[in-house]
Amino acid sequence: MDYRFESVPEVREGLKKVDYLADEGIAGIVFLADRLQKPVLVEGPAGTGKTQLAKSVAEMSGARLIRLQCYEGLDESKALYEWNYKKQLLRIQAQRVSEGDGAKWLDIEEDIFGEDFLLTRPLLEAIRSEEPVVLLIDEVDRVEVETEALLLEVLSDYQVSVPELGTVAATQIPLVFLTSNNTRELSEALKRRCLYLHIDYPDLEREKEIVLTKVPDITENLADQIARIVRSIRQLELKKAPSVSETLDWARTLMLLGIENVDAEQATNTIQILLKYQSDIAKAVKEFASDGSTWKKGGAPARG
């Protein structure tokens, strides 16, 4: 058995090369997932880079990324495979035309349930792929509990059973990531089959690094200020704390406005990039300028 990665630091370095700054925990679990050949269930607040992790791992290891976006009502024919019935119909008709009524039904049946008529959907495709694959099952908490069962066979045994064909086993073990926004409790059966990784908001140092990596030409000083302000905002009791992607948006905005040094007024004027609820904005504004002289009430954006 050959593994993709040699050591935890190697994973970490590799991810860094593709601009994903992993902490100890993230790199360690990606490494373990490869060694134990188990899927990783990634949970955490929105916008902390759960999906990006899978993408970056694919990019780092040079594997193809196959993505299954989950939604309510997802079923077998969208996740696993489907028979191409239009083509099957054509095949039957063609047979009739060419050989008249003499064609044996058994032959045709044998024929139309063959590989040629199978439409592979992401899960089956990931299993059958010859080259290395990273499979991303995004927002798995959106499917119903019953549909989750579809995934179980793939996740534990890396195989798919097609009644007409038999069992399709994986030619290579794909690296699987499942992401969840935790809108509902996932079933025990699913959790048991996965390694669990919780990606939280990054700490100050890492967030600063992320800003420096992702926003070109930003000064160290500004990145530091941004990270510190965001950290302080996250400590408030908010409906929705600013995510990493919002931090990056904010950093880019400040860059565009040509701001070198964030002061209270500039922060208020742009705070709606970080916070999306009026009550959160009001709270943050109140918190950070109790004198209120430089802060406009409610943090109304200055337009124009």
Add this chain to the structure above:
Amino acid sequence: MAEEAEVVLPATGEPILSLLAGFIQELRDAGLPVSLTENLDAMQAVRHIPIVDREAFKYALAATLVKNNAHWRAFETVFEVYFSLRGKEYAIGEEGVDPSDVDELDEFLDRMRESAEGLQGSGGAEAMTPEELAELLYRSLLEGNDALMRAVARQAVRRYAGMEPGRPVGGTYYLYRTLRNLDLDAVLERLMGQTREQVPDMSQLEERLERDEYEIRIDQLRKEIEAEIRRRLVADRGVEAMSKTLRKPLPEDIDFMHASREEMLTLRRAIYPLTRKLAVRLARKRRHGRKGPLDFRNTVRHSLSYGGVPAEPKFKYPRPSKPEIFVIADISGSVAAFARFTLHLVYAIGAQFSKVRSFVFIDGIDEVTRFFDGVDDIADAVHRVNTEADVVWVDGHSDYGHALEVFWSKWGKEVGPKTTVLVLGDARNNYHASQNWVLKEMRHRARHVYWLNPEPRSYWDTGDSIVGEYGIHCDGVFECRNLRQLEGFVDHLA
């Protein structure tokens, strides 16, 4: 993989597998659901990571054993206790002194003495004066030097906690003693003063950010001190005894009535994701089960176009009845927390009900629905209920009888056949008249009357609790001591 050599812990030579088995037992005792397969996964996982790397070891175990972020803290506590003495750098030396710490302290001490003439001390870390220790503490915080901070924390615990072997005192006592001697509040002010001096015209924002930074560092120091105390306690009393005393309930099992301040915070953090999940679940429930019963009349009508064959069955529109909710909550001291969480939960899933009205009482009663109108921060509204509602009539001791009577005379007429009434409280009536005829009347008029009691069932009807007297007139009396039970009830309600 049986051919691989058995992995042993480098510090003590214990085989890791038997150690893990004990650790997992400990996790299960703490209430974490760890299945057999997860157990096996953990054992596989530790073969692939360098055992000496404590952080990696911890993450590997967490990834395989803990599948719910809310359980992380419980896991961490068990981990710290169980493995606190089992790492090389974590073993306590002969005289309880860690050689590496002393080096660190000595080095800083020397540098400090060189720079500051005023301090007259000599000798190593052991002989340093309290003032010097305080100075070191201040510097470690100012510079954010983690290694020094850890060394100072250890030194402080050794000096101030006054730990004696075998003394049956909890960790909090030692923590209190240590912190009292360090006076961290004053240290914070000194740090801020220093910063103000360096940067004379700081804006409000900058000052705030600096303060946050120092507070985080101080918090870290506090954690170091706690860890040190725990380590010494484990060394003194053994792993099993300590993990029992340190075991903390999972967030969903915290008792509303006896939650500590810290547990309250945990609860408040837990309630938001809980309500979100509940709302999604209930909305889905409503959206599915789309079809009502067969509409016979309509089916026959449509069969005419198929020559009398009922080819197209027609169904009645489902009319999911959305109940109207009246919450009547006791908010006197002991049960206030329970009322808060229930109100929060009910309003958070308000979309599931056609109307929610809420009333709070101690011995007087007041309608508080207005606080929730058009507010999108429920926590804030709940806070206002607790501070602004007019609920004291005579002496501010719970009087269920009077409160119910007033409710009935003022708002009784508005209770109708669609109304579900929830009464929240421990029914400790301070020996006033129960007036339970109100509930009897109410039940006649309302759809359901439920009573939620935050006390354990075994306490009911003891002392001045008369929940039994009220209970006979309710459709159900439920024990709601923690979030798990509360969630179960609300799920059933909607």
